[in-house]
Amino acid sequence: MKQIELSFSNSSTTFLFNASFAAVTTFTAIDNTVIITDENVFNKHKRTFKGWQTIVLPAGEQFKNQATIDNIINQLISLGANRKTFLVGVGGGVVTDITGYVAGIYMRGLSFGFVPTSILAMVDASIGGKNGIDVGLYKNMVGLIRQPAFLLYDYSLLSSLPRAEWINGFAEIIKHAAIKDAAMFRMLEQHKLIDFKKDTKLLDKLIQRNALLKAKVVQEDEFEQGDRKLLNFGHTFGHAIENSYQLPHGHAVTIGMIVAAVFSEVYKKFADTPRLTKLIQQYGLPVYQAFNAKKVLAVMQSDKKKVKDEMHYVLLAKIGKAVVQTIPVSDIEKMVLQLAKNKA
Amino acid sequence: MKQIELSFSNSSTTFLFNASFAAVTTFTAIDNTVIITDENVFNKHKRTFKGWQTIVLPAGEQFKNQATIDNIINQLISLGANRKTFLVGVGGGVVTDITGYVAGIYMRGLSFGFVPTSILAMVDASIGGKNGIDVGLYKNMVGLIRQPAFLLYDYSLLSSLPRAEWINGFAEIIKHAAIKDAAMFRMLEQHKLIDFKKDTKLLDKLIQRNALLKAKVVQEDEFEQGDRKLLNFGHTFGHAIENSYQLPHGHAVTIGMIVAAVFSEVYKKFADTPRLTKLIQQYGLPVYQAFNAKKVLAVMQSDKKKVKDEMHYVLLAKIGKAVVQTIPVSDIEKMVLQLAKNKA
Numbered sequence: 001m002k003q004i005e006l007s008f009s010n011s012s013t014t015f016l017f018n019a020s021f022a023a024v025t026t027f028t029a030i031d032n033t034v035i036i037t038d039e040n041v042f043n044k045h046k047r048t049f050k051g052w053q054t055i056v057l058p059a060g061e062q063f064k065n066q067a068t069i070d071n072i073i074n075q076l077i078s079l080g081a082n083r084k085t086f087l088v089g090v091g092g093g094v095v096t097d098i099t100g101y102v103a104g105i106y107m108r109g110l111s112f113g114f115v116p117t118s119i120l121a122m123v124d125a126s127i128g129g130k131n132g133i134d135v136g137l138y139k140n141m142v143g144l145i146r147q148p149a150f151l152l153y154d155y156s157l158l159s160s161l162p163r164a165e166w167i168n169g170f171a172e173i174i175k176h177a178a179i180k181d182a183a184m185f186r187m188l189e190q191h192k193l194i195d196f197k198k199d200t201k202l203l204d205k206l207i208q209r210n211a212l213l214k215a216k217v218v219q220e221d222e223f224e225q226g227d228r229k230l231l232n233f234g235h236t237f238g239h240a241i242e243n244s245y246q247l248p249h250g251h252a253v254t255i256g257m258i259v260a261a262v263f264s265e266v267y268k269k270f271a272d273t274p275r276l277t278k279l280i281q282q283y284g285l286p287v288y289q290a291f292n293a294k295k296v297l298a299v300m301q302s303d304k305k306k307v308k309d310e311m312h313y314v315l316l317a318k319i320g321k322a323v324v325q326t327i328p329v330s331d332i333e334k335m336v337l338q339l340a341k342n343k344a
Numbered sequence: 345m346k347q348i349e350l351s352f353s354n355s356s357t358t359f360l361f362n363a364s365f366a367a368v369t370t371f372t373a374i375d376n377t378v379i380i381t382d383e384n385v386f387n388k389h390k391r392t393f394k395g396w397q398t399i400v401l402p403a404g405e406q407f408k409n410q411a412t413i414d415n416i417i418n419q420l421i422s423l424g425a426n427r428k429t430f431l432v433g434v435g436g437g438v439v440t441d442i443t444g445y446v447a448g449i450y451m452r453g454l455s456f457g458f459v460p461t462s463i464l465a466m467v468d469a470s471i472g473g474k475n476g477i478d479v480g481l482y483k484n485m486v487g488l489i490r491q492p493a494f495l496l497y498d499y500s501l502l503s504s505l506p507r508a509e510w511i512n513g514f515a516e517i518i519k520h521a522a523i524k525d526a527a528m529f530r531m532l533e534q535h536k537l538i539d540f541k542k543d544t545k546l547l548d549k550l551i552q553r554n555a556l557l558k559a560k561v562v563q564e565d566e567f568e569q570g571d572r573k574l575l576n577f578g579h580t581f582g583h584a585i586e587n588s589y590q591l592p593h594g595h596a597v598t599i600g601m602i603v604a605a606v607f608s609e610v611y612k613k614f615a616d617t618p619r620l621t622k623l624i625q626q627y628g629l630p631v632y633q634a635f636n637a638k639k640v641l642a643v644m645q646s647d648k649k650k651v652k653d654e655m656h657y658v659l660l661a662k663i664g665k666a667v668v669q670t671i672p673v674s675d676i677e678k679m680v681l682q683l684a685k686n687k688a
Contacts, residue, residue: 105486
């Protein structure tokens, strides 16, 4: 077990790597805690939850909405949850997003922690305090930024993670490498997914490297005025197709990364789109999805990164170095229409 | 016009007393702003809103719920509101509570300001950053603490305030006097409501005194670890009867103050219940409401101030000095049952 504490603007988060779920009790007493999880995680790890008050949600991004929040709030009221109640989200990114949001608004704010159970949640979704829900096709339209008291990594919970979810998680790992860590990019090129599945020590190193990479970016820029924006690489286009085409988040992001790489060729003379494409495919992830340009552009118009007639788009100057480029919406429209045609 | 800036933990609020609505433009550009108001205020001051993008809500506490939030979010999406959009809540406490809450969660947080249009909102509801919505009978069950960028006081907006709402607002003024300001209590004893309605200068002094009294309590203790709790005087019992019996907030609070005064006789040898009763009645406010003890106790059980089997109850040591007393829930039950019997 390795413990690292990072301070954010209003609070600090303790990272517990290679830990056991039982260590949750070092942060909160069992009778003062409500666990929020989903059916998949609950059914696969029933013994883990024995003795804990637990709210079990239906699984899936389609339930990351206000109806689920209403349901949780009513259950918290029934359980007699008060201002001192501690919430623990145990699950993937949907569960941690929902738990963080409910913890932010129930009785104007409860303390909370996360036990991520997917690669995606471990390296990205559960870190950084962004939480929230979708509104129709608009992803994360409503939410808060508020840091968890702890993040506990119990790799034994990955035993039941489907292969597709392992793959999904590597999208954000490749993203981190592409925007900030050329050495990790090379290391990923030298491995395959199976290497990390078989070797917990290698996996632990990779998870720590990614979790701390993201956490430190957030620490420097919690409210996304600068460098934190770089983490949105692949996400502007990705979010626009994710709900419309019901793609796994990781797939939407790798497709979005290739779109951003193509834009980077135009604005930054980026020359490594083939190398990025190869790595994405090496980990079983997609690089293209047929799409309706008008539909996708309509969703992009509502992106949180749009301001008036321009968007802040994250591009690559080179592998390991991302930059924010302001692009007129009209240019984005032209490029997106072109992309839709190219591959149609 | 008088301008005062107060700093809170994460931001500061500019108070503009005796100002004109038009001064809103010193804080935010008209084309970058969405006003949120209710039908009553909108219909009475249509000219004021000319040229502003405006979301008009149905009026009343019964609409301070998630359905209204959903409606506003959908309208903000339709208006193309983005992270740089500024929200201005123009109305009573319901409007400012709702506006502050939406501003806190839409795209993870927009900047916002308030123009309170009722006495209650001017001296209390719009100050201090607490916002939120009700969940069924549970008041303010969901919300945030987040400070507005400005509070603008335009007394001309009070011209259309119904007499009942003037009376309602004085409940919180009497509360402030009772918990913190014996001199103001004496001043109120020497006046009647009509004096403040007729004399804008006198009113301005009273509003400033109350707004700054509350703001300074909040400044010392934004997240309610200590002195801010005193502002809940009258509210524990008040909130428990307000929605059940559809009382105006001010009425619920003065009834709750008398309940707390009776408890204060038991725990603090408080001897001035008759004087408090007299002042409340002098301003046309009620001191009792027949109630079903079981129903009211059930709502009190879910109060945010309850922890395990005890409640933090705000009592008076004397006029002008409130204290927090920890009272076993079982004792509260006995006293509430007794109160229900006494007057039945």
